[in-house]
Amino acid sequence: MMSESGWTAHVPMLYSEPVQEWDEDVLVLGIETSCDETSAAIVRGGRNILSNVIASQVSLHGEYGGIVPEIAARAHVEALTPVVGQALRAADCTFWDLDAVAVTLGPGLIGSLLVGVAEAKSIAAVLDVPFVGVNHLEGHLYSNLLTGHDEAIWPAVALVISGGHTMLVHARGDGNYEVLGGTLDDAAGEAFDKVARFLGLDYPGGPEIDRLSLLGDPQAVAFPRSMVDEPGFDVSYSGLKTAVINYVRRAESRGEPLSVPDIAASFQQAVVDVQVAKTMAAARHAGVERVFLCGGVAANSGLRSGLQAACRSAGMRFLVPPVELCTDNAAMIAACGTAMLRRGLYSSLEAAPDPSLPLV
Amino acid sequence: MLVLGIESSTPQASVAIGSEQGMVASALVSRGASYSEFLLPAVRFCLDQSGLNYRNIGGVAVSLGPGLFTGMRVGVATAKALAQVLSVPIVGLASLDIVAHEVRHSPKVICVVIDARRGEVFYAFYRASPGGIQRMTDYLVDKPERLAIRMGASPEDALVVGNGALVYREVFEELGSSIEFGSMSHAFPDARPLVELAVPRMFREEYDSLYQLKPLYLRHSAKRIQWERMRGSRSA
Numbered sequence A: 001m002m003s004e005s006g007w008t009a010h011v012p013m014l015y016s017e018p019v020q021e022w023d024e025d026v027l028v029l030g031i032e033t034s035c036d037e038t039s040a041a042i043v044r045g046g047r048n049i050l051s052n053v054i055a056s057q058v059s060l061h062g063e064y065g066g067i068v069p070e071i072a073a074r075a076h077v078e079a080l081t082p083v084v085g086q087a088l089r090a091a092d093c094t095f096w097d098l099d100a101v102a103v104t105l106g107p108g109l110i111g112s113l114l115v116g117v118a119e120a121k122s123i124a125a126v127l128d129v130p131f132v133g134v135n136h137l138e139g140h141l142y143s144n145l146l147t148g149h150d151e152a153i154w155p156a157v158a159l160v161i162s163g164g165h166t167m168l169v170h171a172r173g174d175g176n177y178e179v180l181g182g183t184l185d186d187a188a189g190e191a192f193d194k195v196a197r198f199l200g201l202d203y204p205g206g207p208e209i210d211r212l213s214l215l216g217d218p219q220a221v222a223f224p225r226s227m228v229d230e231p232g233f234d235v236s237y238s239g240l241k242t243a244v245i246n247y248v249r250r251a252e253s254r255g256e257p258l259s260v261p262d263i264a265a266s267f268q269q270a271v272v273d274v275q276v277a278k279t280m281a282a283a284r285h286a287g288v289e290r291v292f293l294c295g296g297v298a299a300n301s302g303l304r305s306g307l308q309a310a311c312r313s314a315g316m317r318f319l320v321p322p323v324e325l326c327t328d329n330a331a332m333i334a335a336c337g338t339a340m341l342r343r344g345l346y347s348s349l350e351a352a353p354d355p356s357l358p359l360v
Numbered sequence B: 001m002l003v004l005g006i007e008s009s010t011p012q013a014s015v016a017i018g019s020e021q022g023m024v025a026s027a028l029v030s031r032g033a034s035y036s037e038f039l040l041p042a043v044r045f046c047l048d049q050s051g052l053n054y055r056n057i058g059g060v061a062v063s064l065g066p067g068l069f070t071g072m073r074v075g076v077a078t079a080k081a082l083a084q085v086l087s088v089p090i091v092g093l094a095s096l097d098i099v100a101h102e103v104r105h106s107p108k109v110i111c112v113v114i115d116a117r118r119g120e121v122f123y124a125f126y127r128a129s130p131g132g133i134q135r136m137t138d139y140l141v142d143k144p145e146r147l148a149i150r151m152g153a154s155p156e157d158a159l160v161v162g163n164g165a166l167v168y169r170e171v172f173e174e175l176g177s178s179i180e181f182g183s184m185s186h187a188f189p190d191a192r193p194l195v196e197l198a199v200p201r202m203f204r205e206e207y208d209s210l211y212q213l214k215p216l217y218l219r220h221s222a223k224r225i226q227w228e229r230m231r232g233s234r235s236a
């Protein structure tokens, strides 16, 4: 493994030999530390959440107005052991009851990913159970399995939308995905945060804009809906962000009164209109009957209701998990890991995290 | 009691298993290996080669740094997880103390210097004392030039040891014959002296708290420093 240039890179090394029967009772520990939430969860049979502990770092990053990678990595080192302990206690089980350990291998912040991967590998090594590295984005798709229903979830078009990602995925089945489109610049959540910061709202800005939107008029300002009439399923948010900034500056220079709720509502409506249009077009293109919304921005009330209404009028099934499963959590990683194990996929203890791990 | 030691706070990473009766096995790599890929396979190697398994481990020792942030974090996270699953005690030690332990027989003042990158070094001063070695300063971070000035002001002969002493050799050479350089074999903290230091602490039950143990960063994250400066200048 040693070469002239040092150690060779080990991107998720996957094996394909099922080691045991992955029955309905299989117990998997999931660990997620890709960004600013430290989370550990115990999931039974890939669907049944026994515990899902999430320690948020929002208060640590708030004063900086955004996530500071070094601070996030430090916080994960301190939080992870207690969070894992708490997940086991809440599920009323011990390490030795576990059948496998699943962890986010990427994409995400490298310093944060490394902490979770080190923890997960160590646990799997001692227990001598499979260790499975999971793609965070694929994990989000599996949050759909954790909502208590037992209906099929594939094939579907999924909108994965968060502070780090904005992506439309045609999911045909387990591990069978096609990325139909994504953002050409800012992720939707990033656009929410940047606009919120510009408007002087508290961090994290997304929920603040959503809250203010309910008080404002979404038709007050006609912000652009970039790319909505173009073919394809890509979106772009930098133009919208600039439009908000220009609108505020122009109004200020003219001494006109500004309504922050109106601006927030109009901005949010522009995002919702673009995402709903692109998602429904992607669903028609893929010929699916299910539309699935996941990721941190799936907590946005405007997006949830907008997509739900569009699906109802198109006669499509709309699936969205409760908010605590939309945001980053380890239960979805455990669920995805269980599905991978059932297909005989697990990782080597030499697997290293990959900050830009692609979905396909 | 068998103690598993994990040291990955510098570009050289190592693991070792040993007890009060000596070392049982160790593995080391020093070419900027990815710690995440090296540590657990290395532990597996040590266990397998000595016919042991994880259940034989009675305690975990880990180097807390100071050193490279990523290495420290992977080492501490790995050690904490192992101690947690095995339900065994954990002990954390400073990288600088581990290097000092290796040269504890020197009659001179010992200055352990570890490269902190960005033109700085982590360091601490030690002196031999009955039954071991005594640290005389806090763990500190500074420019090597300023450390050299501090050392030049002292009338005592000193041994400078650690990779920082080698990286900034010319800076310390300017101090002349009062300075002796440690050997390359002591340039990096190693898991074997880590285990040697940890075993007596395990016997005295001077354990660290699993939930509270964290790396010794000595530096705020760059962003925080930048932000504090910004705030300082704004309020000024």
Ligand SMILES: [Zn+2]
Binding pocket: A136, A140, A162, A295, A296, A327, A328
């Ligand atoms: Zn996410």
